[in-house]
Amino acid sequence: MAPLAEMTANGQDEALLNDGPSLQDAFKQFRNRKRQQQRQVPTKELRRRAAERRAADPAGDKARLRSKFIAKCLESVGVPYAERYHKPGDALYGLKEYLDCCALFRKALRQLRPDFGFDIGPWNQAYLFATLPRKLELSEVRPGDLLFVEGTYFKGRKKQQKGNIVHVEMFLGAELGSGPESTLASRDHWGCVSVQDSFKYVSPWYEITALHWRSLDDWLEGRCDPVALPDCFQGHDPYGEKAQRVGKKSVFDDEGADDVDDEAIAAAAAKLKV
Numbered sequence: 001m002a003p004l005a006e007m008t009a010n011g012q013d014e015a016l017l018n019d020g021p022s023l024q025d026a027f028k029q030f031r032n033r034k035r036q037q038q039r040q041v042p043t044k045e046l047r048r049r050a051a052e053r054r055a056a057d058p059a060g061d062k063a064r065l066r067s068k069f070i071a072k073c074l075e076s077v078g079v080p081y082a083e084r085y086h087k088p089g090d091a092l093y094g095l096k097e098y099l100d101c102c103a104l105f106r107k108a109l110r111q112l113r114p115d116f117g118f119d120i121g122p123w124n125q126a127y128l129f130a131t132l133p134r135k136l137e138l139s140e141v142r143p144g145d146l147l148f149v150e151g152t153y154f155k156g157r158k159k160q161q162k163g164n165i166v167h168v169e170m171f172l173g174a175e176l177g178s179g180p181e182s183t184l185a186s187r188d189h190w191g192c193v194s195v196q197d198s199f200k201y202v203s204p205w206y207e208i209t210a211l212h213w214r215s216l217d218d219w220l221e222g223r224c225d226p227v228a229l230p231d232c233f234q235g236h237d238p239y240g241e242k243a244q245r246v247g248k249k250s251v252f253d254d255e256g257a258d259d260v261d262d263e264a265i266a267a268a269a270a271k272l273k274v
Helices: 004-009 013-018 025-038 043-056 059-075 102-113 126-130 262-270
Strands: 146-153 166-169 183-185 194-197 207-215
Touching: 043 059, 059 102, 102 126, 102 166, 102 183, 126 146, 126 166, 166 207
Parallel strands: none
Antiparallel strands: 146 166, 146 207, 166 183, 183 194
């Protein structure tokens, strides 16, 4: 089936017409992505190569990949959160790239696809949380481990996030960051990816109810299964063993960190005096 017919058959045309780029632009992006995927080494083969590399030096490979992942994420410092929080004429409006909290880490995972040996799925921070089940205490956290924030939105969303996971950051600490509580995050909706002095903050969007530290080790060991929320994320095989099923949303876009309405944006802007 041709790509456009495939999208229509899966109910994608309505979503495309309602929001985002024009149908022609979206189709062009879809076609380019398909071509890029065809040029890529199959995931199944990358997984085999990564497994051989890990088997030769398990501890060394984990340390190397952890450092490489941190470095790749740090390359995104200065990339703004999202275009919708800016107006024409603003310095951060109309740029080629925007990264919210989950897109920051999805990008690095995709860039390091041959190293990890799997394909990360398109969902947001709740999905990333589900794929990293190893719990840590703050005293156990190492640079590169992730912090998932649980919270409830004040307003602006019809439903809460899966597992109430609203945000994700990377721990840097004093070794790589600006202090012992330092993180790398795309936290400021009107700002950019940046090194934060502390993981402790007050959000204008949601009430923080819990912090969850998670080890990066599952990814470093080649696993990317949403075991923490197994019923929520289906239709994606990170290992290239099964045919992929297109979901309800547009095949063009990854899921964003949030989907708040204009009223919530205005309320948050007022709190922050943006």
